[in-house]
Amino acid sequence: MISHQRFEHMLKKQTALSQYSTYEIGGEARYLAEPNTTEDLILLLDQVEKKGMNSFIFGSGSNILFPDQPDPDTLFISMRDHMEAKFHDNKLYVSAGMPMSSLALIGAMNGFHDFDFTFLLPGTFGGGIFMNAKYFSRQMSDVLDTVYYLDLDHISRGVQAIQAEDCEFGYKTTIFQKHRWFVTGADLKLEGTVNDPQLLNTILDQFKSQLYHHSSLGAFSSYYIGHLEQLRSQGRKITAMEDVITDRVGKKHFDYPSCGSVFKNNYDYGVPxxxxxxxxxxxxxxxxxxxxxxxxxxxxxxxxxxxxxxxxxxxxxxxxxxxxxxxxxxxxxxxxx
Ligand SMILES: Cc1cc2nc3c(=O)[nH]c(=O)nc-3n(C[C@H](O)[C@H](O)[C@H](O)COP(=O)(O)OP(=O)(O)OC[C@H]3O[C@@H](n4cnc5c(N)ncnc54)[C@H](O)[C@@H]3O)c2cc1C
CATH class of the missing domain: 3.90.78.10 (UDP-N-acetylenolpyruvoylglucosamine reductase, C-terminal domain)
Incomplete structure (x- = not known):
């Protein structure tokens, strides 16, 4: 009964999916939810099963084309509010909903530059793992240690762990596309040690209180470029991220709603x-x-x-x-x- 009440409490009704997509396309979802913990996600999925509904779980909708007329029996679940990060055993745990661009900034604030390539990559950390998101020669699989996931066909098994080397990462392919496995978070490898774990928590709190969601790519880019300005004024090393700005703004990535590249390149053919x-x-x-x-x-x-x-x-x-x-x-x- 309590689960049912919590389920009802989390439901948003008649919500335009266009607000959850960088394409700014998509009709009204009859039901939508944005859990901010893995426990709430499990509760939602459990209730969906009990009620005989369908579910579609996603991140921040930067690689999705939603339908003009969504299925009324589907609960759309966005993970973009599922934001958590903590240090343990010299690894950084990050939850599925963390924006990839925030990851780059958190790294830079802590003196790590392994995640610079995720700057201005729209989308969540979980979405990035699902697609093995890449920027030039760097991809998500380069920085992952252990990935945590839910098997959507066996929710009762709870969160399971898989080592990055077993995730079948390739060019825009992963094991998470082959099974109904939903990423809830992952540990990142860190080069060097963290001097001030407390600082990370402070930064995260700061991010959480300031974060708003950007289905508009223009607002998204302005927001993160503004954050980078702050880092520059603090004398942080941000050259690689400045190069990303020049590249992406120069290629007019943020001028109109889109999903970025529509097609995967065909490396067998050899021409993009x-x-x-x-x-x-x-x-x-x-x-x-x-x-x-x-x-x-x-x-x-x-x-x-x-x-x-x-x-x-x-x-x-x-x-x-x-x-x-x-x-x-x-x-x-x-x-x-
Ligand atoms: C302007 C622009 C530029 C882009 N540039 C790049 C680029 O340089 N490189 C690149 O790789 N991509 C790029 N993208 C595409 C996009 O940002 C990435 O694919 C990103 O990883 C999608 O994350 P998301 O959270 O928005 O996923 P969504 O769009 O919300 O979801 C996409 C798919 O991932 C699944 N998914 C989402 N979260 C999870 C999860 N936690 N576990 C399992 N499955 C999940 C969803 O079910 C869905 O099938 C760009 C997009 C835009 C709009």
């Missing part, structure tokens, strides 16, 4: 999808209110009021054009719900 799209003059192609970015052939933007169906149409245009010209169908990286 963006370049192939360029060879076919696909940049700037429009459908409804969606457009293949004029700046990047592997990005599809919402130019204001786009529907999921507009984006799906352009995805098919790129797939069919590349298949016809180069003989393979590019695999979407974006998760189409």
């Amino acid at each position: 999808i963006g370049k192939l799209a360029d060879q076919l003059n696909l940049r700037g192609t429009e459908y409804g209110r969606a457009m293949i970015s004029p700046n990047h052939g592997n990005m599809i933007q919402n130019r204001g009021g786009a529907k999921a169906s507009d984006v799906v149409h352009l995805i098919q245009v790129v797939q069919e054009s590349i298949d016809k010209a180069f003989g393979f169908v590019p695999e979407p990286e974006v998760v189409i719900v």
